[in-house]
Amino acid sequence: MVSRDGSHRDEALAEFARDEYGARIDRIRRLMAENDLGAILVTSEVNFRYITGYQSQTWISPTRPRYCVLPLKGDPIVVSPVTFLVGMRQTSWISDIRSWPAPRPEDDGVSLVRDAVWECVGRGGRLGAELGPETRLGMPVADFLRLRDAIAPVEVVDAGTIMTRVRMVKSEAEVGRIRRVARIVSKSFDAVPGFLSKGRSEKDVCRDLQIEILRNGADRSPYLVGVSDRGGYPNINVGPSDRLLDDGDMLVIDTGSTLDGYFCDFDREFFLGRPSDQIRQLHEKLWKVTETGIASIRPGRRVCDVWAAMAAALDEMSLGAADVGRMGHGIGMVVTEPPSVHPADTTIIQTGMVLTVEPGLSFMSETANGARKVMVHEENVVVTPDGCELLSVRASPDLTTVL
Amino acid sequence: MVSRDGSHRDEALAEFARDEYGARIDRIRRLMAENDLGAILVTSEVNFRYITGYQSQTWISPTRPRYCVLPLKGDPIVVSPVTFLVGMRQTSWISDIRSWPAPRPEDDGVSLVRDAVWECVGRGGRLGAELGPETRLGMPVADFLRLRDAIAPVEVVDAGTIMTRVRMVKSEAEVGRIRRVARIVSKSFDAVPGFLSKGRSEKDVCRDLQIEILRNGADRSPYLVGVSDRGGYPNINVGPSDRLLDDGDMLVIDTGSTLDGYFCDFDREFFLGRPSDQIRQLHEKLWKVTETGIASIRPGRRVCDVWAAMAAALDEMSLGAADVGRMGHGIGMVVTEPPSVHPADTTIIQTGMVLTVEPGLSFMSETANGARKVMVHEENVVVTPDGCELLSVRASPDLTTVL
Numbered sequence: 001m002v003s004r005d006g007s008h009r010d011e012a013l014a015e016f017a018r019d020e021y022g023a024r025i026d027r028i029r030r031l032m033a034e035n036d037l038g039a040i041l042v043t044s045e046v047n048f049r050y051i052t053g054y055q056s057q058t059w060i061s062p063t064r065p066r067y068c069v070l071p072l073k074g075d076p077i078v079v080s081p082v083t084f085l086v087g088m089r090q091t092s093w094i095s096d097i098r099s100w101p102a103p104r105p106e107d108d109g110v111s112l113v114r115d116a117v118w119e120c121v122g123r124g125g126r127l128g129a130e131l132g133p134e135t136r137l138g139m140p141v142a143d144f145l146r147l148r149d150a151i152a153p154v155e156v157v158d159a160g161t162i163m164t165r166v167r168m169v170k171s172e173a174e175v176g177r178i179r180r181v182a183r184i185v186s187k188s189f190d191a192v193p194g195f196l197s198k199g200r201s202e203k204d205v206c207r208d209l210q211i212e213i214l215r216n217g218a219d220r221s222p223y224l225v226g227v228s229d230r231g232g233y234p235n236i237n238v239g240p241s242d243r244l245l246d247d248g249d250m251l252v253i254d255t256g257s258t259l260d261g262y263f264c265d266f267d268r269e270f271f272l273g274r275p276s277d278q279i280r281q282l283h284e285k286l287w288k289v290t291e292t293g294i295a296s297i298r299p300g301r302r303v304c305d306v307w308a309a310m311a312a313a314l315d316e317m318s319l320g321a322a323d324v325g326r327m328g329h330g331i332g333m334v335v336t337e338p339p340s341v342h343p344a345d346t347t348i349i350q351t352g353m354v355l356t357v358e359p360g361l362s363f364m365s366e367t368a369n370g371a372r373k374v375m376v377h378e379e380n381v382v383v384t385p386d387g388c389e390l391l392s393v394r395a396s397p398d399l400t401t402v403l
Numbered sequence: 404m405v406s407r408d409g410s411h412r413d414e415a416l417a418e419f420a421r422d423e424y425g426a427r428i429d430r431i432r433r434l435m436a437e438n439d440l441g442a443i444l445v446t447s448e449v450n451f452r453y454i455t456g457y458q459s460q461t462w463i464s465p466t467r468p469r470y471c472v473l474p475l476k477g478d479p480i481v482v483s484p485v486t487f488l489v490g491m492r493q494t495s496w497i498s499d500i501r502s503w504p505a506p507r508p509e510d511d512g513v514s515l516v517r518d519a520v521w522e523c524v525g526r527g528g529r530l531g532a533e534l535g536p537e538t539r540l541g542m543p544v545a546d547f548l549r550l551r552d553a554i555a556p557v558e559v560v561d562a563g564t565i566m567t568r569v570r571m572v573k574s575e576a577e578v579g580r581i582r583r584v585a586r587i588v589s590k591s592f593d594a595v596p597g598f599l600s601k602g603r604s605e606k607d608v609c610r611d612l613q614i615e616i617l618r619n620g621a622d623r624s625p626y627l628v629g630v631s632d633r634g635g636y637p638n639i640n641v642g643p644s645d646r647l648l649d650d651g652d653m654l655v656i657d658t659g660s661t662l663d664g665y666f667c668d669f670d671r672e673f674f675l676g677r678p679s680d681q682i683r684q685l686h687e688k689l690w691k692v693t694e695t696g697i698a699s700i701r702p703g704r705r706v707c708d709v710w711a712a713m714a715a716a717l718d719e720m721s722l723g724a725a726d727v728g729r730m731g732h733g734i735g736m737v738v739t740e741p742p743s744v745h746p747a748d749t750t751i752i753q754t755g756m757v758l759t760v761e762p763g764l765s766f767m768s769e770t771a772n773g774a775r776k777v778m779v780h781e782e783n784v785v786v787t788p789d790g791c792e793l794l795s796v797r798a799s800p801d802l803t804t805v806l
Contacts, residue, residue, distance in 0.1 A: 013644050057626050058640045060659065061739040062537050063732070083727050087641035101728055103743055105536040131545040133508040134465050141544060142534040142561060158545060210623075211614050220613075222625070223460050237461045238490035241416050256463065325486050325504055329466070336464040340506055 010090040015053050015261065016173055018093055024050060024166065025070065031162040032072050032128065038121030039071040040128035040159040041113065043138035046333040047130060047163045052078060054092040055261060064102040065139040067113045068094070071120035079112045110143055114150045121154055128159025134338060135160035164338050168330055169352040174262060175382050178331065178354055179391045181218050181259035182266070182380050186393035188212040189253070189268045193402045196270055198247060202226040202240035206253065213257050223256035223265070223335055231365035232279065232373030236267065236324075247273035248367060254378065256335035263335045265356055266378040266392045271401045276367045282319070282375055283399040286361055289313045290377045290395075293327065293341075293357040297381060297388040302346045303328075303339045303355075310359045311343075322360030322374040329356055331380060353383045354391070413493040418456050418664065419576055421496055427453060427569065428473065434565040435475050435531065441524030442474040443531035443562040444516065446541035449736040450533060450566045455481060457495040458664060467505040468542040470516045471497070474523035482515045513546050517553045524557055531562025537741060538563035567741050571733055572755040577665060578785050581734065581757055582794045584621050584662035585669070585783050589796035591615040592656070592671045596805045599673055601650060605629040605643035609656060616660050626659035626668070626738055634768035635682065635776030639670065639727075650676035651770060657781065659738035666738045668759055669781040669795045674804045679770045685722070685778055686802040689764055692716045693780045693798075696730065696744075696760040700784060700791040705749045706731075706742045706758075713762045714746075725763030725777040732759055734783060756786045757794070 009018075028051070032040060042048050045059040048068050058064075064081040071077075078094050081102035088097055098112050117127055129144075130137055135158075137144055148156050170178070188209060195208040206226040213221055226240035227233040228251040236254055245251065254267035271279065289310050296309035310327050314320075321327075328341030331354050339347035341355070360376035377395065381388040412421075431454070435443060445451050448462040451471050461467075467484040474480075481497050484505035491500055501515050524530055532547075533540055538561075540547055551559050573581070591612060598611040609629040616624055629643035630636040631654040639657055648654065657670035674682065692713050699712035713730050717723075724730075731744030734757050742750035744758070763779035780798065784791040 012646060013641065056640055057628050060625050060737075062539050062737065063739045063743075064728075081728065084640065086638035090641055103536070103728065103745070108536070129544075131548075132543055133506070133511070133545075135543045136465050137540060137544050140535055140538045140563070141532075141540050141547060142536075142538075144544060145534075160543070207617055207622075211617050214610055214614050214617075219610075220624075222463050222623075225460050235489040237459055237487065238416065238493055243415060323485055325467075325484065325506065334463075334465065336466045340466075342506070 008089045009093050013090050015055055015091065020171060020173055021051070021053055021093055023171065027166045028070065028162060029072055031165060035128065035162065036126055037072065037128040037159060038125030039069050039117060040162070041117065042068050042070070042130060042163065044130055044136055045138060048138065049261065050163070050167060050333065051076065052092040052094050054088055056084065056087050058084065065108060067109055069113065069116040069120055074120070077116040077120070079109045079116060108143060110147050110150065113147055117151045117154060123153060126155045126157055127151065128162060129156050130160040130163070132158040132160040134164065167332060168338060169350050170332060170354050170382070171352070174332065175352065175354060177260050177262035178264055178380065181257055181262060182264035182391040183393065184216045184218045184259065185213055185255060185257050185264050185266070188216050192253070192268070192270060193400060196245070196251070196272070196402050198272060199244055201242045201244050202228055202251070203242055205245070205251070206240040209253060213255070218257045218259050221255050221257040224253070226251060226253045229368070229373070231276070231368030231371070232363070232375065234373055236374065236376050245272055250275070250279065252376070261333060263331050263333070264380050264392065265331050265335050266380050267376060268395060269399060271399050273401070273403065275399055275401060278366045280399055282361065282363060284397055285317050285319060286359060286375050286377050287395065287397045289359040290357055290379060293359055294379065294381060294388060294390070297349060297355065297383060299349050299351050299383060299385060301349050303341050303349060304343050304345055307341045307343055314359065314361060319361045320363065322362045322376055324360050324376065327360065328358040330354065331356055349383055351383050351385050354380065355383070356380055411492045412496050416493050418458055418494065423574060423576055424454070424456055424496055426574065430569045431473065431565060432475055434568060438531065438565065439529055440475065440531040440562060441528030442472050442520060443565070444520065445471050445473070445533060445566065447533055447539055448541060451541070452664065453566070453570060453736065454479065455495040455497050457491055459487065459490050461487065468511060470512055472516065472519040472523055477523070480519040480523070482512045482519060511546060513550050513553065516550055520554045520557060526556060529558045529560055530554065531565060532559050533563040533566070535561040535563040537567065570735060571741060572753050573735060573757050573785070574755070577735065578755070578757060580663050580665035581667055581783065581785070584660055584665060585667035585794040586796065587619045587621045587662065588616055588658060588660050588667050588669070591619050595656070595671070595673060596803060599648070599654070599675070599805050601675060602647055604645050604647050605631055605654070606645055608648070608654070609643040612656060616658070621660045621662050624658050624660040627656070629654060629656045632771070632776070634679070634771030634774070635766070635778065637776055639777065639779050648675055653678070653682065655779065664736060666734050666736070667783050667795065668734050668738050669783050670779060671798060672802060674802050676804070676806065678802055678804060681769045683802055685764065685766060687800055688720050688722060689762060689778050689780050690798065690800045692762045693760055693782060696762055697782065697784060697791060697793070700752060700758065700786060702752055702754050702786060702788060704752050706744050706752060707746050707748055710744045710746050717762065717764060722764045723766065725765045725779055727763050727779065730763065731761040733757065734759055752786055754786050754788050757783065758786070759783055
């Protein structure tokens with residue numbers, strides 16, 4: 001069954017004004033032309049939403065794939081399961097929507113996509129798809145390989161990098177959302193000392209923070225990790241657990257929370273009781289490294305320069321870097337996006353990029369029998385013509401203590 | 404860099420007792436042997452967690468892939484970015500953990516996985532991977548294709564179906580989690596009439612429900628959709644929006660909420676003011692169709708028989724089925740898992756399967772100028788030796804009204 005259904009976009013449900021998508025498509029097409037692509041095919045939630053405006057929570061189910069073919073010229077084509085048609089029409093501006101009754105494992109939209117590709121690029125062109133670093137395909141690989149065979153001799157090459165490069169630079173409307181959610185989360189973190197106390201578990205505290213974030217107006221906290229231990233925390237990405245908090249514990253909470261489909265991503269630390277001099281001093285030093293990182297951001301520099309500035313600051317204070325692999329990254333529709341604040345990433349910083357500044361250090365804790373601990377600070381910024389603007393409310397140089 | 408790090412599983416962080424994983428691996432290996440597979444490679448969050456016990460919220464970031472190679476005989480091998488090692492050791496029982504400093508796009512673990520595959524299957528064997536229906540690869544396709552070339556002549560075939568078949572039948576420990584979260588959500592739905600009123604938006608009500616679900620002890624509501632409209636709702640998967648509720652509106656809320664990594668998935672309906680006779684009668688009839696579906700579940704029958712029972716009940720009452728494509732599905736670590744309650748799915752029902760029973764109908768609403776609306780009811784059950792047990796607290800046959 002093929003049905004062609006026009007869009008009937010409902011402005012109350014639309015994610016952004018229509019011109020936001022026009023600007024995105026112009027930028028994508030410039031890179032498509034440079035890379036000699038007749039069309040690109042996107043199947044991942046974020047790239048599909050970025051182009052079409054279609055929003056739906058149903059992406060958490062892998063049962064039914066969705067496809068968008070964006071040609072270099074002419075109208076984009078959406079291939080969608082029947083069950084998503086109402087939402088597709090209400091939230092997307094795209095009018096050429098073709099559908100099939102999914103699930104249908106023997107042909108889950110593949111033949112419709114093949115026809116759409118042929119219409120857009122002919123039989124000798126090149127098609128871009130989400131193949132490269134940090135991409136995930138939104139369809140089964142077996143179907144992707146079947147499609148690749150079916151459209152031969154059309155050549156399929158990576159377009160993940162194109163989508164990433166375009167998405168790296170945010171519009172004002174996008175930055176506005178990240179700013180709002182970063183403010184909401186900052187305000188919510190301020191409430192933590194009110195419900196953090198000896199005898200409560202990491203899970204209790206994280207649940208109360210999640211409720212606070214919702215109450216303050218965010219939509220969801222898909223990432224909300226809390227890790228605690230005596231005299232420092234050993235990592236930043238396991239938990240929260242049922243571990244009960246006690247005097248002498250340090251707790252870090254890191255959250256990627258969303259508002260209208262955009263993430264903030266930063267952490268805050270809390271100490272129960274009186275921190276040792278070592279902990280207080282390391283905290284203050286790492287706060288200064290973060291300052292150095294923030295101050296080093298400017299259009300025209302490379303993200304590896306930001307890494308180098310923080311690495312030099314850590315070195316100068318004789319601090320050992322944490323084993324996290326990088327000291328920041330892009331954020332937006334995904335909680336971690338390119339670029340990486342990493343020595344090998346030479347991406348040029350541009351106005352409108354939204355980045356996390358996330359230096360970390362490793363140390364042997366004096367109050368935990370010399371056990372190895374880490375300390376990681378994180379803030380969110382948007383790049384401006386002169387430098388950058390903080391989106392998160394800057395953490396205090398003094399470690400937050402709860403007595 | 405290759406480091407081999409033994410597991411140091413922290414029982415407080417472990418997802419299940421050690422024997423849960425032993426039983427899973429035995430079941431997977433039986434199907435591997437039947438399918439002549441020397442090993443399987445898993446990269447998706449759920450299958451990785453199902454085998455290794457590794458739990459981490461970091462899966463929401465696509466930056467760093469993780470791999471597990473499970474041989475037909477001998478110890479499984481995990482290939483992990485350095486940054487996840489601490490969590491891997493704390494939560495997984497697997498001792499052969501090999502790592503590299505990710506991100507490293509030129510070789511993001513691929514050569515380590517190649518070596519692991521060769522160790523496990525030799526150079527002439529068959530490797531299963533997540534390729535087929537309803538699977539998603541947890542790594543970029545370009546890296547998957549590179550790996551496939553690198554391990555030639557090892558043949559790569561689908562093992563997604565094997566993982567799915569094993570995961571379909573839940574252990575008592577798994578059912579216990581789904582039961583707990585289904586009870587929490589049932590209790591939370593009971594609170595909705597207390598905060599549902601004229602003038603509030605869909606978003607307001609859904610946010611309050613999300614807070615209620617957290618307060619009652621669940622971890623998260625990754626799926627929480629609310630749709631309302633006058634005289635019935637037009638779909639079940641778009642929203643919640645800023646639409647303000649008014650007298651004469653019908654609201655459906657559907658949520659996939661989690662506890663300790665397991666989902667429940669069911670919906671409830673609410674009516675503001677007095678529903679028309681048409682709405683009340685349709686609601687009661689659809690409630691009966693759900694009863695028919697629940698009563699038809701029994702080990703040895705096929706899921707398509709459950710579909711047929713509900714389709715016949717709809718037909719008998721001259722009701723048109725909603726355009727959703729199926730009338731139920733599996734649930735577990737994913738909000739929708741195979742099987743599908745669909746005429747083409749001949750999966751044999753077994754004790755321990757957890758299913759949604761989800762019949763839907765389509766109608767022209769008399770109080771909305773004949774506009775097309777849908778009505779979808781949903782409950783969660785676990786299959787028992789004699790039939791099935793409700794996990795959600797059964798909805799009332801009378802439509803919940805808020806005056």
